[in-house]
Amino acid sequence: MSASGRIIAELRRNPRPIRLMGTTGQLGYGIPAEHFRTGIARKPDLIGADMGSIDIGPTYLGKGEMATAPAATRRDLRRMLLAARELDVPMVIGSAGSAGAAPHLEGTLAMMRDIARTDGLKFRMAVIRSDIPRATLHQALAAGRIAGFDGMPDLTDADIDTAAHIVGQMGMGPFRKALEADVDVIIAGRACDTAIYASLPALLGYPVGLSMHAAKIIECASLCCVPGGRDPIIAELDHQGFVLESMNPERRATPTSVAAHSLYEQSDPLMMREPDGSLDLSRAQYIAVDDLRTRVSGGIWTDTTQPTIKLEGALKIGERAVLLCGSADPRFIQEIKALLPNVSNLVDSLVCEDQPKDYTLRFRVYGIDGVRMVPPAQEALPGEIFIMGECIAPTAERASEVVRTCKQFLLHFGYPGRLTTAGNVAFPFTPPEVSLGPAFRFNVYHLLQVDDAEALFPMEIENVG
Amino acid sequence: MKLSEIAQVIRSKNAGPRRLTLDIMFASDDDYRRVAQSPAITAAEIGRLYRVPADQVTIIPYPVGRAIKITLARSIMAGDPGDYDVYGAQQHAPLLEIEL
Numbered sequence: 001m002s003a004s005g006r007i008i009a010e011l012r013r014n015p016r017p018i019r020l021m022g023t024t025g026q027l028g029y030g031i032p033a034e035h036f037r038t039g040i041a042r043k044p045d046l047i048g049a050d051m052g053s054i055d056i057g058p059t060y061l062g063k064g065e066m067a068t069a070p071a072a073t074r075r076d077l078r079r080m081l082l083a084a085r086e087l088d089v090p091m092v093i094g095s096a097g098s099a100g101a102a103p104h105l106e107g108t109l110a111m112m113r114d115i116a117r118t119d120g121l122k123f124r125m126a127v128i129r130s131d132i133p134r135a136t137l138h139q140a141l142a143a144g145r146i147a148g149f150d151g152m153p154d155l156t157d158a159d160i161d162t163a164a165h166i167v168g169q170m171g172m173g174p175f176r177k178a179l180e181a182d183v184d185v186i187i188a189g190r191a192c193d194t195a196i197y198a199s200l201p202a203l204l205g206y207p208v209g210l211s212m213h214a215a216k217i218i219e220c221a222s223l224c225c226v227p228g229g230r231d232p233i234i235a236e237l238d239h240q241g242f243v244l245e246s247m248n249p250e251r252r253a254t255p256t257s258v259a260a261h262s263l264y265e266q267s268d269p270l271m272m273r274e275p276d277g278s279l280d281l282s283r284a285q286y287i288a289v290d291d292l293r294t295r296v297s298g299g300i301w302t303d304t305t306q307p308t309i310k311l312e313g314a315l316k317i318g319e320r321a322v323l324l325c326g327s328a329d330p331r332f333i334q335e336i337k338a339l340l341p342n343v344s345n346l347v348d349s350l351v352c353e354d355q356p357k358d359y360t361l362r363f364r365v366y367g368i369d370g371v372r373m374v375p376p377a378q379e380a381l382p383g384e385i386f387i388m389g390e391c392i393a394p395t396a397e398r399a400s401e402v403v404r405t406c407k408q409f410l411l412h413f414g415y416p417g418r419l420t421t422a423g424n425v426a427f428p429f430t431p432p433e434v435s436l437g438p439a440f441r442f443n444v445y446h447l448l449q450v451d452d453a454e455a456l457f458p459m460e461i462e463n464v465g
Numbered sequence: 466m467k468l469s470e471i472a473q474v475i476r477s478k479n480a481g482p483r484r485l486t487l488d489i490m491f492a493s494d495d496d497y498r499r500v501a502q503s504p505a506i507t508a509a510e511i512g513r514l515y516r517v518p519a520d521q522v523t524i525i526p527y528p529v530g531r532a533i534k535i536t537l538a539r540s541i542m543a544g545d546p547g548d549y550d551v552y553g554a555q556q557h558a559p560l561l562e563i564e565l
Contacts, residue, residue, distance in 0.1 A: 055479055057544035057551040150483035151538060260530035263488045267480040267536040269527045286529065317546065362547055371555050373540050374516050392546055441545045442482055 002124045004090045004200070005182035007045050011204050017238040018206065020197050021247075022218030023049040024230060027076045027093065028068025032248070035231040039247040040083045042234055046200050047084045049076070050193040050219050051108070052095030054312055054442075055265070062164040062314030062440030064103030074111045078119070081112070081185070085121055090179065092186045092196050099312075100130050100190030101165035108187055113464055122465035123185055126178035128457050130167045130189030132311060132448070134160050136456070145449040149310065152445045159443045163313035166444050170309070171275030173454040175199035181461060189457070190312065192274055193219035201237055212279045213299035214242040216272065217261055224261035225251035241297030243289055253294045255286035275310070275453060277303040307453040313444025318359070320439040321399035323389035323407050324432050325425040332424050333381050335415050336365055343413050347406045359393035359402050387425065392439050403433040468505075468563040471496050475560050479553035480536055482543035485515075487535040487557060497531040503565045511535055514559040 001009070011018060021044035024031050028051065040047075056067050066073060077093075084091035097104025109127060116123065137160045140146050146155050160166070167190040176199045178186045188196075197215035202208045214235040217224050222231045224244065231248035244253040262269040262281055272279040284298040327333060340363045348357060364370035367385035389406050393399035411423050418424075450456060469475060474490035489506075491497040500506060512519040517537050525534040541548050550556055 054482060055543070055552055057482075059544070150481055152483060152542075256529075256531060260488075260490055260527075260532055263486075263490075263527060263530060263532055263534050265478050265480055265486065267484055267486055267523070267534075268525060269530065269532075269534055270525070284529070360546060364549065371549055372558055373549055373556055374514070374559055376559075390546075439546070442542060445482060445542075 002182045003084065003088050003184040004179040007089060007200070008179065008204065011045070017236045018201050018204065019044045020201070020214060020218060020235045020237065021047050022197065022221050022233045022235070023047055023080055024076065024232070025050060025220040025223060026053070027051045028066065028073035029230070030072060031076050031079050032231050033079070035247040036079060036083070039232040039234060040087065043087060044089060044234055046090050046092060046197065047080055048092040048094075048196040049080060050094050050196060052098040052100055052104070052190065056098060058314035058440040058442045059438070061099035061101060061167070061312060062316055063438060064101060064165065065098075066104060066107060067098040070111075074115065077108070077111055078115045081115055081121065082119065085123060085184065090184065090186065090200065092175065094188045094191035094193060094196040096187050096189055099165070100167050100188070102129070102131050105129065105187065105189050112185065112187065116465035120465070122463070124183045125185040125187060125462045125464050126181055126183040127460045127462060128170065128174045128178060128186065128188040130170055130191065130457055132166050132168045132456060134166070137166065137311075137448070140448055146311070146446050149445050149447050155444065155446050159313070159315070163315050163444050164440065166311060166313035168309040168311055168448065168456055169275065170457045171195050171307075171453060172199040172202055173276065174457040174459060176203045177454060178459055179203060181459070183461065194274060206237055206239060207301070208277070209279060209299035209301035210237060210242055210297070212274065212301055213281065213284065213296060216279070217244060217258065217296075220261070220264065222246040222248060222251045223264065224258045225253050226257045227251060228257070241295050243293050243295045245293045249292060252292050255288055255294050258294045258296060259284070259286045275304075275307055277301055307450050308447045309450055309453060309456060311444050311446045311448050312442065314440040315443035316438050317441050318392040318394055318439050319396040319399045320436040321391050321393075321396070321403045322434050322436060323403040323410070324434065325407070325410070325427050326384060326386045327425050328384045329420050329424065330381070331417050331419060333367075333385050336385065336387070337368065339413060339415055343406065343410050346409050346413070347402060351402055351405050359391050359398060361402055361406065362390045364388045364390070396435050396437070400433060400435055407433055466565050467561065468500065468565060469561040471500060471565065475557050477553055477555065477557040479539070479543050483539055485537055485539050485553050485556050487537075487560060488532055489535070489560065490530070490532040492531075494528075494531060497528065500565060501526050501528075501533055505563050505565050506533060511537065514563075516540070
């Protein structure tokens with residue numbers, strides 16, 4: 001029997017609190033070894049980690065690349081896998097490879113197989129895919145079952161056809177199915193981070209509201225503590241509540257710190273909407289067990305009557321190149337905002353001499369308006385500025401041509417009162433122009449109404465090693 | 466008194482790529498109550514600071530976490546060309562200078 005079957009049978013035979021370990025909020029950036037060992041010594045019944053998010057932007061999804069370094073990602077996966085096999089408990093990974101589309105999932109699976117080979121491990125692995133077929137989306141769109149999320153414009157058939165990858169965010173159903181298929185490891189594509197942890201206790205009959213609330217907290221590892229951090233955390237869940245404890249004793253889970261964690265990256269701390277239903281925390285209670293641990297209760301779950309799946313898709317919009325430079329000249333800094341449009345026009349006249357304008361060129365002036373979406377109307381000018389010119393063009397060669405031309409004319413652009421006639425800007429290194437590869441934007445961020453959410457996420461079982 | 470002189474945490478982050486969520490957290494219940502009752506923290510005032518319509522600003526008092534949450538529409542979707550802050554982690558600055 002494999003790990004999930006063993007744990008399910010054991011907890012059904014001998015009911016007791018279940019221990020869920022949130023290993024890291026983002027796999028691939030390192031797992032502190034000492035505190036991980038502390039967690040493993042507590043014999044958790046499930047070892048989970050989230051690997052991705054939409055927060056990292058559209059390019060990873062579009063390009064099919066991981067945001068994390070391969071060596072660090074493999075090291076984290078190996079640490080979890082060795083421990084999970086030693087304890088014979090399920091290892092559960094969601095949003096594989098940063099964005100959960102086919103290439104991200106394949107990259108993660110290749111690492112798992114490679115670890116199995118080099119460490120001589122044998123295990124049964126469920127693989128859950130989250131790419132949504134374009135034909136399914138065209139049909140759903142025609143049937144009026146796709147709506148924009150948070151004010152996103154209506155989806156079009158062209159959006160569906162042109163997106164590089166479109167994934168759906170799975171809820172608990174596919175994980176439950178995988179756990180019931182008697183497996184040691186689950187590697188899921190794009191998934192709700194809560195489903196990684198809540199699916200096992202929910203299928204064992206622990207209250208879903210408590211399971212979801214615990215999952216919502218431990219998916220960020222020890223971020224709910226003071227001081228917050230990346231060390232593993234364990235939630236011990238029974239039928240009335242759960243106790244949280246960081247595996248690093250310097251991180252205290254206090255009633256206030258745990259309650260405040262409900263704010264994190266959520267638009268509403270009292271009501272959380274998930275594909276399978278909603279979690280009402282308005283009557284949640286947080287009580288200190290001791291200096292390090294807090295007991296939480298009161299989360300109330302309501303199953304949805306209409307399952308919806310959040311869709312994410314990224315469209316390639318061109319190739320990106322940037323120009324990096326700075327200035328310390330007060331007159332240039334005074335003039336910069338008025339002068340940049342003139343530099344752009346000059347670049348335009350040169351690179352478009354024999355072809356139409358087919359690119360965008362933008363500047364962010366750090367020190368003035370590079371960071372804030374709403375910079376103040378009046379502010380003292382800084383002593384130094386950093387200028388980033390960004391071009392998005394149809395080809396990498398074209399983007400590079402635009403930023404190289406821009407570099408030369410920004411360096412030597414004349415303006416009244418100019419003192420620095422040998423050059424307006426400093427380059428931290430040369431070449432100061434950098435090609436960044438393809439650029440993407442989210443063109444799909446919509447909700448799909450479904451009758452059978454599980455059917456969208458096919459599962460395969462692989463015997464590894 | 467400025468908000469940045471009384472709050473323990475003033476932070477921003479995306480709540481999905483089309484929204485920003487701003488959390489103001491306090492060290493004591495007294496500090497929390499003082500700010501939660503202030504007329505400076507209203508949808509109209511936050512909308513003015515962030516140049517979005519007041520009806521796109523939601524303010525949620527969260528006493529159990531000694532915090533006030535503000536959620537508003539991003540002026541540009543995260544990662545779109547021209548975005549300034551893909552994670553939305555540095556859009557708290559307009560809150561710092563709020564006079565209570």
